[in-house]
Amino acid sequence: MCGRLALYSDFPSLACSLKLPLIKGELTPRYNVAPGTWISAVRRHDGSGQLSLDTLWWSYRPPWADDKAPQPINATVEKVATSPYFRGAFAHHRCLVPADGWYEWLAVGGRKQPHYLTRRDGEPLWFAGIWTERPDGKPGCAILTEPARGVAKAIHPRMPLILDQQSLEPWLDPELTDRETIRHLVHHLPHHELTHWPVSTRVNKPEEDDPALIEPLEPSAP
Structure with missing residues (x-):
């Protein structure tokens, strides 16, 4: 799953990584982004088709759903294209x-x-998402x-769907709506480009938010 993330790259770094025309949005470094908060996302606006860096609420509920409907923070690649809740x-x-x-x-x-x-090279990651x-x-997303x-x-056992560079533009293309076409044009980042290390349990508390959270855990540290 993906239930907590960090985003501290500045806007120029994101725009350079995306390699697409992007309208600038507000961006504050965050090291402990939790669900049920506003997160940054790139999307095309209906009508203009322009790409912008917006803020979306990290939990998804379509407009036709009632108050008792779930508000998932993730959608599985196995069902997102066919589930009535997500396919639109x-x-x-x-x-x-x-x-x-x-x-x-x-x-x-x-x-x-x-x-x-x-990423091993320190470049930003791009997670595939949907919004409503x-x-x-x-x-929400x-x-x-x-x-x-x-x-x-x-x-x-699960991880976010991280897209490679060639997949970013087709993923955002509003003309692409067919599931099989999207599957053939969109690919995940090669897994060998990823790395990981243990960090402090302070990240368990969403109110903790500072650069030390991503530092490798020292032996015997909490």
């Missing part, structure tokens, strides 16, 4: 969630040890997940 957004409202890394928890000796997963106008008026690959598999 998959066809018409795809987005990219930028991140410098994300956290997963590994069970070790009866407790859960957080790990920080990121929620019943409460907020634009979910991050797609897939079976974990490479080093990530040792930490958790």
